[in-house]
Amino acid sequence: MGRLLEVDNLEIKFALRFGDLTAINGVSFTLDKGERLGLVGESGAGKSVTGFAIINLISKPGYISGGRILFQGRDLTKMSYEGVRQIRGDRISMIFQDPMMTLNPVLTVGTQMIETLLAHRNMTVRDAEAVSIEKLKKVQISSPEQRLKQYPHEFSGGMRQRIVIAIALLTGPELIIADEPTTALDVTIQAEIMDLLLGLCESENMGLILITHDLAVVSQVTEKIAVMYAGKIVESGPTERIINDPLHPYTRGLINALPEVAEPGTRLNQIPGMMPTLTSIPKGCSFHPRCDYRLDVCETEDPEFIYLENNKRRVSCHYWKNK
Amino acid sequence: MFAFIVKRVVQSIFVMIVIAFIGFCIKHQIGDPVRDIVGISVSAEEREALREELGLNDPFMIQFGRFLKNAAQGDLGLSYFFKKPALEVILAKAPATIELVLVSSLFIIIFSIPAGIFAAIRPRHWFSRFMMGTSIVGVSIPVFLTAILLIFVFSVELNWLPSYGRGETVNIGGWQTGFLTIDGLIHLILPGIALSSIMLPLFIRLIRSEMMEVLETDYIKYAWAKGLKPGRIWLLHAFKNTLLPVITVGGVQLGIMIAYTILTETVFQWQGMGFMFLEAVERSDTSLLVAYMVFVGVLFVVVNTVVDIIYGLVNPMVRITGRK
Numbered sequence: 001m002g003r004l005l006e007v008d009n010l011e012i013k014f015a016l017r018f019g020d021l022t023a024i025n026g027v028s029f030t031l032d033k034g035e036r037l038g039l040v041g042e043s044g045a046g047k048s049v050t051g052f053a054i055i056n057l058i059s060k061p062g063y064i065s066g067g068r069i070l071f072q073g074r075d076l077t078k079m080s081y082e083g084v085r086q087i088r089g090d091r092i093s094m095i096f097q098d099p100m101m102t103l104n105p106v107l108t109v110g111t112q113m114i115e116t117l118l119a120h121r122n123m124t125v126r127d128a129e130a131v132s133i134e135k136l137k138k139v140q141i142s143s144p145e146q147r148l149k150q151y152p153h154e155f156s157g158g159m160r161q162r163i164v165i166a167i168a169l170l171t172g173p174e175l176i177i178a179d180e181p182t183t184a185l186d187v188t189i190q191a192e193i194m195d196l197l198l199g200l201c202e203s204e205n206m207g208l209i210l211i212t213h214d215l216a217v218v219s220q221v222t223e224k225i226a227v228m229y230a231g232k233i234v235e236s237g238p239t240e241r242i243i244n245d246p247l248h249p250y251t252r253g254l255i256n257a258l259p260e261v262a263e264p265g266t267r268l269n270q271i272p273g274m275m276p277t278l279t280s281i282p283k284g285c286s287f288h289p290r291c292d293y294r295l296d297v298c299e300t301e302d303p304e305f306i307y308l309e310n311n312k313r314r315v316s317c318h319y320w321k322n323k
Numbered sequence: 324m325f326a327f328i329v330k331r332v333v334q335s336i337f338v339m340i341v342i343a344f345i346g347f348c349i350k351h352q353i354g355d356p357v358r359d360i361v362g363i364s365v366s367a368e369e370r371e372a373l374r375e376e377l378g379l380n381d382p383f384m385i386q387f388g389r390f391l392k393n394a395a396q397g398d399l400g401l402s403y404f405f406k407k408p409a410l411e412v413i414l415a416k417a418p419a420t421i422e423l424v425l426v427s428s429l430f431i432i433i434f435s436i437p438a439g440i441f442a443a444i445r446p447r448h449w450f451s452r453f454m455m456g457t458s459i460v461g462v463s464i465p466v467f468l469t470a471i472l473l474i475f476v477f478s479v480e481l482n483w484l485p486s487y488g489r490g491e492t493v494n495i496g497g498w499q500t501g502f503l504t505i506d507g508l509i510h511l512i513l514p515g516i517a518l519s520s521i522m523l524p525l526f527i528r529l530i531r532s533e534m535m536e537v538l539e540t541d542y543i544k545y546a547w548a549k550g551l552k553p554g555r556i557w558l559l560h561a562f563k564n565t566l567l568p569v570i571t572v573g574g575v576q577l578g579i580m581i582a583y584t585i586l587t588e589t590v591f592q593w594q595g596m597g598f599m600f601l602e603a604v605e606r607s608d609t610s611l612l613v614a615y616m617v618f619v620g621v622l623f624v625v626v627n628t629v630v631d632i633i634y635g636l637v638n639p640m641v642r643i644t645g646r647k
Contacts, residue, residue: 057547089550096548101541106563106639116549151639167549 004072004174004207005031005054011066012046012053012231014278021278023049023062025231031224033174036201036208038218038239040254041228044275047211050228051177054209055088072174090120093168095178095197099160099185103152109163110148116170135166139196158189165197175207182217194221215254219243227251230276230286237313247308247315249291285318293319331631335624342620343394346613347387353609399614404606409614412599417618418498419489419595420584426515428577431523439530443538443565444557446531455531458524466583470517470590477513485510487592514591518583522576529572534565566637574630578623 012024024046031037039047052058054069056076069076071092076084088094096102104112113132114125121128129148136144139162152160161181168176178197182190198221201208210222218225219239226236227250235248246252253271255261262268273290276282282289288298297318305314306321357370357379365373374380378389393400402409442451464472478486490510492499501507537543538561546556585597592598596615603611635641 055548057544059544085550085552087550088548094545094548096541096545098541102545104542104546104560104564106567106637107560108639115551115555119549119551119555153640164545 002033003030003070004033004035005209006070007050007054007067008070009067010050010053010064010069012049012058012062013065015061015063020065022065023231023278024053026067027228027231027233028067029224029226029233029236031175031207031209034201034205034207035224036198036210036222037224037226038222039209039211039226039228040213040215040218042213042254042275044230044277045228046231047228048179051094051179051209051211054177055092055094056084057088086120089116090171091173092175092177093171093173095161095164095168095176095181097180097183099157099164102164103160105152108149108151109155113148113163113167113170116167120171131170132166135169136163138169138200139163139166141166157185158193161185161189161193162196165193165200169200169204172204173206175209176201177209177211179211180213181210183212183214190217197221215243215258216260227254230281231278232286232316234287234317235313235315237309241309241313247313247320248287248317249293249319250287253290285316293317295319331628335628338624339617339620340391343391343613343617344387346616347390350609350613351383351386353607394617399617400610402603402608402611402614404603404608404611409611410618412611413596413614413618414497415499416594416596416599418500419593420581420588420597422501423511423514423518423584423587423593423595424577424580426511427518427522427580430515430519431526435523435526435530438527439565440534440557440562442527442531443534443561446535451531454527458527461520461524464520465586466517466521467586467590469520470514470587473513473517474590484513486513489594514587514593517590518580518587521583522580525576526569526573530565530569533568534561537561537564540564563637567634570630570634570637574627574634577626577630581619581622 007027007029010024010027011022013020013022027046027050029037039050041047049058049062053064054071054076056064056079058064064077067077071087076087079087103109110129110132113135114128117123117128117131118125123131132148133144136147141147141159141162147155152163155163165181176197181197182193185193194217197208200206208222210218212218222239224236225239225242226233227242227248228234229250235242235246235251242251243255246255250271253269256269257271259268271290276286276289282299284300285291285298285303288294291298295318301318303316303318303321305316307314357374357377378386381389390400397410399409399413401407402412405412438454441448442454445451461469474486477484488510489499489501489507491504491506492501493503493507494500495503501511543556543561546560551560581597584593584595585600587593588595588597589601596618600612600615602608603615
């Protein structure tokens with residue numbers, strides 16, 4: 001298994017009038033070929049920004065201020081604009097959160113599929129159409145020939161997300177970055193789409209970075225988990241280990257908050273307090289104001305990673321260091 | 324398509340009746356046709372007889388009904404001054420105005436689209452800032468002042484372009500056109516610029532702000548994520564969506580431009596409907612005024628219908644040409 005992606009000490013800042021704000025602070029993770037990683041955390045943790053940073057698509061005024069993103073050995077942060085453009089949509093595909101908003105309303109589905117192929121391959125429109133039809137079949141859309149001529153508004157939300165997945169498959173990418181791909185869908189459709197995505201990743205041997213707040217989904221789909229809090233990874237490791245034996249208090253809080261964990265008829269568990277905003281990240285461990293295990297040192301010192309279980313797991317928490 | 328046409332025709336009829344009513348009220352209240360028709364030497368009895376004969380003593384609604392009936396048959400009354408059917412007078416003047424509006428619209432389309440797109444893509448570029456600044460000036464200066472300034476610079480000082488009239492025209496089936504002679508085209512330049520001076524900056528700003536909004540949407544971000552070339556994203560993905568609100572507003576503005584022709588034509592002595600309108604006001608030629616109102620009303624309705632059809636062609640969610 002070769003190394004597909006290596007994000008090393010990534011730092012992202014937002015240039016604002018009164019100075020730069022650090023949104024992502026020293027995020028590192030790796031992904032092997034065909035491996036699936038879940039990036040988990042509450043809203044505002046920096047999961048999406050990290051995902052978009054990989055294909056260099058952070059919205060202004062954000063910018064990558066440090067670190068490396070090695071994709072198949074090449075550093076995307078140092079590549080020319082044209083170099084990155086050739087990789088995005090070709091070797092790395094993205095799936096967005098809300099399928100109602102991702103497809104252009106005034107262009108046919110066919111146009112939006114074919115243009116993706118033509119942007120990366122030297123092929124005729126007719127051939128591109130044939131590939132599009134083949135991929136639509138893969139995501140189980142019936143009569144794809146007619147579907148190509150239709151506009152997005154003629155499809156339901158679940159169907160549109162299938163089309164977005166089909167677009168992601170067009171070029172046979174090595175990596176798919178899916179940013180909350182099922183959050184905007186009905187619960188019944190969520191499972192269908194997730195199954196489809198998982199099946200395709202396995203059969204095409206594609207890597208997947210699944211950005212989500214939903215630990216239940218991640219536990220079924222991914223092999224690794226990285227939990228993010230306030231622009232940092234606080235814990236990462238094999239999915240099975242993290243779900244069954246979470247170490248970081250924040251991960252524990254997230255798992256406890258799952259509806260499945262709560263006793264029927266009682267209130268759901270929640271992590272008290274809120275994720276700090278970028279302007280007010282606390283000193284020391286950024287989670288300490290919400291933490292039940294807090295020690296004195298948490299308020300002053302930023303915890304280092306502790307590596308466990310043959311270096312397959314890491315957690316940054318003073319509580320576990322002292323244990 | 325058929326349902327759309329029926330709907331639009333019914334709407335138009337309603338709009339035209341309202342316009343006709345307002346116009347007729349004005350005609351009813353202002354001026355006395357009998358005084359316009361006969362001289363001072365006619366006695367009061369004869370005037371009263373003529374009044375009875377013309378039906379001017381009938382109740383208001385009966386007169387209005389008669390006016391509507393005639394109007395529906397294309398008879399908008401006699402122009403007192405020209406002693407000809409008002410519609411005939413207007414139709415003779417209409418080509419000049421329509422050509423002027425066409426040229427101005429062309430100026431607006433040719434310049435506002437590239438300028439608006441550029442300003443949206445590069446909002447911090449010095450040229451975008453320059454355009455935004457000058458466009459405020461452009462919107463603020465009244466049309467007649469722009470027209471006078473243009474004449475002063477390009478006709479009086481530089482002596483490059485003619486300052487009044489339509490120049491040499493060619494008659495094609497009753498349509499006096501200035502499009503076919505070089506002289507006619509040269510004469511169109513200054514009035515065309517003057518007429519577009521308010522709408523052009525307005526359109527640049529409109530396209531810019533709409534496009535900047537579109538560029539922030541998810542589907543544009545997704546288009547970037549698909550690795551499309553920037554040109555395709557800006558000119559197809561973003562611009563096609565920008566067009567929708569621009570067409571809606573643009574259609575109305577095109578109609579308003581007909582109103583501005585009154586000022587432009589007067590300054591440039593342009594022998595069109597706007598010039599004729601001001602003359603008719605001075606001569607209190609009420610029949611002609613009402614006929615002008617009705618005619619411009621029809622023009623408005625036609626323009627808006629065309630705009631709606633174009634809108635339907637761009638926006639797949641509004642299919643006026645019945646599919647399936």
